Amino acid sequence: MTRDDAITRATAHFDAGGFLALLREAVSIPTESQRPDQPGQLDAYLEDFITPLIAKLSFQDTTILPNPNGTNGPFLIASRHEGDDLPTVLVYGHGDTVRSYPEQWRDGLDPWQVTVEGDRWYGRGTADNKGQHILNLVALGQVMEARGGRLGFNTKLIIEMGEELGSPGLRPFCREQAQALKADVLIASDGPRLNAERPTLFLGSRGAYNFELSVNLREGGHHSGNWGGLLRNPGTVLASAIASMVDARGTILVEGLRPPPIPEGVRAALADIRVGEDPNAPKIDEDWGEPGLSPAERVFGWNALEVLAFRTGDPDGPVNAVPPHAMAVMQLRFVVGTEWKTLIETVRAHLDANGFPMVGVRPARAAEVFQATRLPVEDPWVGWALGSIEATTGKNPALLPNLGGSLPNDAFSEILGLPTLWVPHSYPACQQHAPDEHLLGSESREAMAIMAGLFWDLGEDGPAVLRRRAGGA
Structure with a gap:
């Protein structure tokens, strides 16, 4: 068979309902990792759904292992070996979901059943992430047949069951299983495309570091008439401290929290990227963020310092008193090259130098730091993947050097040392994490064709790409 035959076979399987049937089965298993009473369901997804599915694809050495932290969801790893001289791809997905909140879904929708209404396929996990990794496995099987x-290549698989909690245990698991997960490239799917119509490839993600600022000046509040103007107000102090770090248009004022200049290759890749054009997207504030950057550069190539929460006094029942305390939760979304490991020390030094020694700073409680990752846009795998997607769809795919959001990509790029290619199959308005989450049937069908083409081309071109990466012809 030819490449076109493989793609036709994959889309015919999709049209016959093969993918939808598997998606219905997967969604029916409630895998809410954010609920402490769900461990049995997390195990069931791997044991009763994924294991039989990949057995049909001739995976060997399938193993379900406990989380290294002894608390959170397990991991499944499996391999399919064809030859020692062939490239090896690592495929990733997560089978857990956020909480379902069934009472918030509109009438006629059940989060644990797939409901098809026109082009929308509703159900918890359809977009994030069951639909995406199942689609990749189905495409793999169709190319194999x-x-x-x-x-024409070796395949390894890892499915985790705790991504919606910040992937606890994934990094030590990858260290422990580095040999079992050894590969040449990661190909995975998560997150949305740039928009529903444009196929997208992204190469990493921005990092995220949450930290707390606090001002604790005294015990108890004091009457604002008798003491106002005499007592330092912690809310005012904290607001002023934040304003010294990020200005009224969102520009970061702390040099140590700013990224290095945007690399020319990244800037070139973002030149034709338009963000916020989805009909359901909020209107972009053109005068917000770092001056001189395009919207795409601000979200994909630069850092953002956000106030996630701010509290002083009792906002629900304010009283006429100078409050004793104030606190804020801040977040730095950052790109590769940012000195995030010294963030607390950097903020402490800035506060002291600007007259705010009374403002405390510490990492947010239970915060998991997502590192920033980005495969260089010049890597041979990037041009190969873009060419494959364009050959399949006839469309110019969007290349995002990294997502604006965060993924546990550092487990693969930094710990396992892999080049990482992410091909998302959802779209910005999929209502991921919200009621009425859904996939688009039309986009999923195109994604099936894309992945079939990509896996076919990996069997054809993989050795040559590895030679180019090694400096050969």
Whole structure:
């Protein structure tokens, strides 16, 4: 068979309902990792759904292992070996979801059943992430059948069950299982495309570091008439401290929290990227953020310092008193090159130098730091993947050097040392994490074709890409 035959086979399987049937089965397993009473369901997804599915794809050495932290959801790893001289791809997905909140879904929708209404396929996990990794596995199987039971490359698989909690245990797990997960490239799917119509490739993600600022000046409040103007107000102090760090248009004022200049390759990749054009997207504030940058550069190539929460006194029942305390939760979304490991020391030094020694700073409680990652846009895998997607769709795919959001990509890029290619299959208005989460049927069908083409091309071109990365012809 040819490449076109493999893609036709994959889309025909999709049209016959093969993917939808698997998606219905997967969604019916409630895998809410954010609920402490769900460990049995997390295990069931791997044991009763993923394991039989990949057995049909001739995966060997399938193993379900406990989380290294002894608390959170397990991991599944499996492998399919065709030859020592062939490239090896690592495929990733997560089978857990956020809480379902069924009472918030509109009438006629059940988060644990797939409901098809026109082009929208509703259900918790359809977009994040069951639909995405199942689609990739189905495409892999269709290419394997088109090639008479072979792929032309080796495959390894990791499915985690705690991504919606920040992937606890994933990093130590990757360290412990580094040999079992050893590969040449990661190909995975999560998050949305740039928009529903444009296929997208992203190469990493921005990092995220949450930290707390606090002002604790005295015990108890004091009457604002008798003491106002005499006692330092912690809310005012904290607001002023924040204003010394980020100005009224969102420009970061602390040099140590700013990124290095945007690399020319990244700037070139973002030149044709338009953000916020989805009909359901909020209107972009053109005068917000770092001056001189395009909206795409601000969200994909730069850092953002955000106030996530601010509290002083009792906002629900204010009284005429100078409050004793104030606190804020801040977040730095950051790109590669930012000195995030010294963030607390950097903020402490800034506060002291600007007259705010009374403002405390510490990492947010239970905060998991997502590191910033970005495969260089010049890497041979990038041009290969873009060419494959364009050959399949006839469209110019969007290249995002990294997502604006965060993923546990550092487990793969930094710990396992892999080049990382992410091909998302949802879209910005999919209502991920919200009631009425859904996939688009039309976009999923195109994604099936894209992944079939990508896996076919990996069997054809993988060795040559590895030679180019090694400096060969």
